[in-house]
Amino acid sequence: MRILKTTLCAAACAAALTTAVQSAELRLSHQWSTKDVRHAVAEIVAKEVAAADVDLEIKIFPSKSLFKPREQYRPLSRGILDMTVFPLSYAGGQRPEFNLTLMPGLVKNHDHAARLANSPFMDALEAKMAEDDVMVLVHGYLAGGFVGKDKCIVKPADAEGQQMRAAGKSFEQMLVGAGASITSMASSEIYSAMQTGVLDGANTSSSSFVSYRIFEQVACYTPASDVALWFLYQPLLMNKSTFEALTTDQQTALLAAAEKAEAYYLQEAKKQDAASVEVFKEAGVEIAEMSQEDFAAWQALAQKTSYKAFTESVADGQRLLDLALSVD
Known part of the structure; x- marks a missing residue:
């Protein structure tokens, strides 16, 4: 009887284990x-x-x-x-x-x-x-894109002398290279910083610009369209x-x-x-388009700032960067 009970228990335990593995x-x-x-x-x-x-x-x-x-x-x-x-x-x-x-x-x-x-x-x-x-x-x-409180930010020269919020260290490095000053903060704080004059411009995702109602505080929006600088x-x-x-x-x-x-x-x-553009338009905000030439100017600046810092600090950085840049 003990052998039978042991056998039955072993079978039951095996069945339970099988069920546990198959159902998750x-x-x-x-x-x-x-x-x-x-x-x-x-x-x-x-x-x-x-x-x-x-x-x-x-x-x-x-x-x-x-x-x-x-x-x-x-x-x-x-x-x-x-x-x-x-x-x-x-x-x-x-x-x-x-x-x-x-x-x-x-x-x-x-x-x-x-x-x-x-x-x-x-x-x-x-x-x-x-x-x-x-x-x-x-x-x-x-x-994502850029917003400017008083002016459009499309090319690097537009950022000179501006107090900017950037999404990420690499963007901060590039904007400093363009002559901007950086104030770091969460995207949820952009609205109040614009409202109080702490910021002149910012970049973040299209969805964050809308969800945090940044369109109420800016004069110009440079959205992601045929080209965009900000991707996460x-x-x-x-x-x-x-x-x-x-x-x-x-x-x-x-x-x-x-x-x-x-x-x-x-x-x-x-x-x-596309939806973010409509929201900003309805709010009376000017929409600025980034051209291929503008994008190339930003990328050239990034090569001297963000890309350089990355490859100098990451052991395998140059190989990875070259792999990314090789994709047409």
Whole structure:
């Protein structure tokens, strides 16, 4: 009888273990509201996987409810967190190579961003992520532009003598090279800084310009259009070991969902730029277009400032920068 009980117990335990391995719940964290495009990307993945009926559930934790915005990469790499939609440059302190994903003039427009995401440059970055047990599920870039309180900021000469807020250290270095002074702050503080005269100009994402109502405080907006200076890589990442522990069906469903989400991400990113222009126009703000010549002037300045600082401080920096710049 004892042998029979032991055998039955072993069989039951094995069945329970098999069920535990095949059925999984993944936790996905991000910092944005449920109205944000990045939340929509996460939702597409979660809903498509649920519809595939492969015993895999993705639970989304939006609005920095699980981890603080900049503190998600480390728990992801350690398997404490399963998935995140994350601006990769936030992890630049741990992996300085990732600072290339918020570098002025490296991305020209959204279609160029999509080509970068499927290039040897991105392969090299993904190899760095793999060393941290992290992989990319969904590639995605969001664009941004400039605002000026009293004048348009289109070319480097326009920034001279201006008190500017820049999104990221590399942009600060470039703007200082243009003769601007820098006041560092979160994008959520731009409005009050413009209102009180602390800032003359700023750059950030198209969506942040709208959500923080910056159009109420500025005279001119230089949006992302045919060319844009500001692009930030914000992929949906996953712990690599967690992915590899899933069943083949679960992995297949996840990759199919990611492909659908990536196509949506690209189209919505383009729409956000266009929508921001309409909002600023309705507010009576002048819209300035950056030309190819303006872009080239900024990029030439970045070569002397931001790019130079990056290659001098990152061991593999020049190779990675050359890989990025080689993508047409």
